[in-house]
Amino acid sequence: MPLTYFDRTTETGSVVEALRHDGAVVVTGVVEPCLVDTIREELRPRLDKSGLDTRGDFNGDRTLRVEASVLCAAPSAADLVDHDLVVRVADEILLPHCAVYQVGSMSAIELLSGESAQALHRDDSLYPIQNAGMELQIGVMWALDDFTEENGGTRVVLGSHRFIRSWHLPDVSNWEAAVMPKGSALFYMGSTWHGSGANRSSATRAGLINTYSLGWLRQESNQYLEMSPEIAAGFGPRLRALLGYTPHGSGDDQIGNFRGHCPAWVETPPEPAWRDERGQVGTAADAKRQTGV
Numbered sequence: 001m002p003l004t005y006f007d008r009t010t011e012t013g014s015v016v017e018a019l020r021h022d023g024a025v026v027v028t029g030v031v032e033p034c035l036v037d038t039i040r041e042e043l044r045p046r047l048d049k050s051g052l053d054t055r056g057d058f059n060g061d062r063t064l065r066v067e068a069s070v071l072c073a074a075p076s077a078a079d080l081v082d083h084d085l086v087v088r089v090a091d092e093i094l095l096p097h098c099a100v101y102q103v104g105s106m107s108a109i110e111l112l113s114g115e116s117a118q119a120l121h122r123d124d125s126l127y128p129i130q131n132a133g134m135e136l137q138i139g140v141m142w143a144l145d146d147f148t149e150e151n152g153g154t155r156v157v158l159g160s161h162r163f164i165r166s167w168h169l170p171d172v173s174n175w176e177a178a179v180m181p182k183g184s185a186l187f188y189m190g191s192t193w194h195g196s197g198a199n200r201s202s203a204t205r206a207g208l209i210n211t212y213s214l215g216w217l218r219q220e221s222n223q224y225l226e227m228s229p230e231i232a233a234g235f236g237p238r239l240r241a242l243l244g245y246t247p248h249g250s251g252d253d254q255i256g257n258f259r260g261h262c263p264a265w266v267e268t269p270p271e272p273a274w275r276d277e278r279g280q281v282g283t284a285a286d287a288k289r290q291t292g293v
């Protein structure tokens with residue numbers, strides 16, 4: 001099964017269909033290269049300061065990473081995190097299972113020349129549950145450089161999102177590298193096995209992964225501590241809600257309430273047009289009124 005490539009003119013429905021079927025899909029040229037260059041420049045000091053990772057094999061020993069406060073380091077990355085296409089795709093995959101979803105993590109990852117391939121893994125193994133058909137999160141890898149097989153373009157095991165954790169020992173030998181020009185986005189399910197490739201080129205390969213998880217889960221990285229509310233207040237309401245400055249749900253599923261004052265707080269998050277069809281959980285009182293019992 002080959003990885004499907006679309007360009008930015010493709011209908012969201014086709015992107016979602018391929019993502020659901022294959023567990024990963026690439027959309028090329030989603031943002032202009034000049035935006036990517038700006039983000040890369042903004043990230044540079046933090047990447048250089050981060051130094052090589054010493055936490056063990058998984059993160060690589062020739063990889064620079066920024067995993068905290070990415071938006072403080074690179075404010076222009078807000079245009080990726082909150083991109084309309086990303087939100088439309090995430091709405092389709094995640095909103096059937098939650099009232100709002102949230103940013104789970106942001107990681108800028110620069111593979112230096114000579115880095116070896118990362119172990120293939122799935123991102124949703126953070127959470128101790130798996131229900132067939134319900135994705136807990138999705139990931140979006142933005143190419144900040146042209147991704148090639150030689151420089152370590154992210155490897156994905158197509159169809160691996162259908163492995164049920166407790167049933168299958170996954171065969172991850174058949175992976176495909178995402179080969180895409182900078183400004184492109186690789187969408188993948190939280191359950192899709194993936195990992196960076198080896199960087200056999202003489203240049204670096206930088207990417208930014210943003211994950212989005214169901215709003216009733218804890219975020220992988222606590223976004224509302226990574227950035228002060230005063231800084232977050234400078235972003236639009238949709239991004240603030242994505243960062244977690246909003247409650248989940250408005251009925252019996254309401255969690256994460258806050259009754260105080262916060263400049264970043266979004267009382268009612270922006271809603272997709274089809275929200276009513278989604279079967280939002282009302283209050284017990286609503287249900288009683290409707291059913292008469």
Ligand SMILES: O=C(O)CCC(=O)C(=O)O
Pocket residue numbers: 059109118141152153154155194195196197207
């Ligand atoms: O850098 C990449 O291509 C993927 C990295 C990744 O999946 C991770 O670090 O969890």
